[in-house]
């Protein structure tokens with residue numbers, strides 16, 4: 001069979017559609033808040049819709065949380081903390097976490113399809129990344145629940161009490177798992193708020209919590225928009241706050257938390273440099289760069305959104321990158337062949353569109369492969385900017401979309417300087433065959449995570465978090481337990 005010029009049909013054969021069935025999910029018309037073990041109506045009676053961003057179809061009506069609802073959830077969480085959960089040995093808490101993990105595995109297809117429907121991410125990613133990692137987080141922290149005294153030897157630690165946790169829309173279930181698992185393992189109870197556009201998998205998790213008989217009030221889920229999050233931050237019954245989201249909202253939360261001296265962890269934005277040296281395995285580096293910026297449509301806080309490539313290979317590298325991007329398949333997120341799904345919301349699409357227009361007006365050169373965008377839904381093609389100056393907005397600000405900027409460097413020192421020239425410091429990537437160069441760079445890069453010859457790898461045992469405006473505190477590993485505990489002279493052991 002003769003090869004063709006069409007990147008989507010290299011041998012003249014098209015991909016047949018391979019959509020995942022939605023029969024496995026059962027979406028209710030309306031969802032209440034999950035408080036004290038039950039779904040309850042919002043005090044105001046108000047709801048808001050959540051839609052499928054790939055089709056703009058309505059999925060469900062979601063309870064809009066008021067300060068009163070938050071207060072009810074905090075009261076339930078306090079009751080559980082002072083009641084069964086607070087009295088329970090760590091080994092028992094661990095059992096509940098193991099049960100959650102196993103349920104996530106058993107129902108993973110249902111969760112993955114729902115995540116893709118509500119948020120627009122390709123099923124390949126929700127199935128192969130979000131779900132396995134969410135289960136892994138619960139498995140990992142289940143193991144710590146009765147071993148806190150080993151995690152923090154010679155220190156008497158105790159849970160804070162009621163943790164308020166606010167998560168974003170890019171990895172809805174996974175971010176909830178990253179928050180819930182360490183908080184519960186450490187013995188806290190929780191009031192969680194999912195993002196407005198993606199509440200459904202958190203609400204399905206509530207179903208799991210009922211199934212495993214988690215004591216009422218240990219986890220409470222209050223849905224709503226930013227005002228509901230602000231009501232959690234403002235609630236006097238909250239003993240610890242954890243937030244993942246934008247730097248702007250993170251700063252506002254920090255101002256409130258500092259006046260009340262509430263322990264706080266912030267996982268915020270990023271503008272990661274992905275650094276490719278001349279001596280790297282170039283084709284692998286191209287794959288890594290593509291994964292780093294286009295997976296989950298670039299809605300990834302640690303996305304490798306700034307490519308820094310050694311000048312000597314820049315032209316050929318960009319050429320290979322363009323060829324590779326032209327083969328990415330954009331479309332139905334439920335199709336198992338899809339690489340790039342839908343943008344999460346109309347608002348986010350507008351932000352990305354505006355940022356890219358700014359890039360063009362400031363003089364950067366935009367490349368977008370030819371690709372048909374579906375008529376309905378929110379879509380943005382994978383994009384690359386070359387001819388980028390450090391002063392360009394697209395090189396400085398987080399776009400949170402499938403947009404890569406390319407800059408060059410001549411020496412490793414210059415690469416470090418350019419990589420660190422950002423208010424953020426969440427992650428970075430290095431591609432080189434020289435181990436010594438990796439170690440040298442890793443020491444100098446101001447980034448919480450540095451990947452070498454790979455990108456976007458996560459493991460529950462490995463701490464994740466930022467420097468500078470990317471926030472503080474770590475999630476994952478023993479480091480992720482520490483923010484959920486405090487030292488007390490009058491407590492022996494770790495609640496085990």
Ligand code: NAP
Pocket residue numbers: 166167168169170171193194195196197224225226227228229230231233244245246247249250252253266267268269270300301302398400426466470471
């Ligand atoms: P966002 O607007 O800051 O929202 C994050 C969460 O906070 C959502 O649940 C949001 O509710 C809620 N919220 C909004 N305003 C609030 C307020 N005044 N007080 C309390 N809560 C409030 O961020 P986003 O646009 O959803 O997410 C994208 C950002 O998250 C990006 O900057 C990304 O880099 C960052 N992120 C960081 C990490 C990390 O680990 N470092 C991971 C993922 C994402 P609504 O959704 O209803 O508005």
Ligand code: MG
Pocket residue numbers: 050051052053117118119197198199
């Ligand atoms: Mg939605």
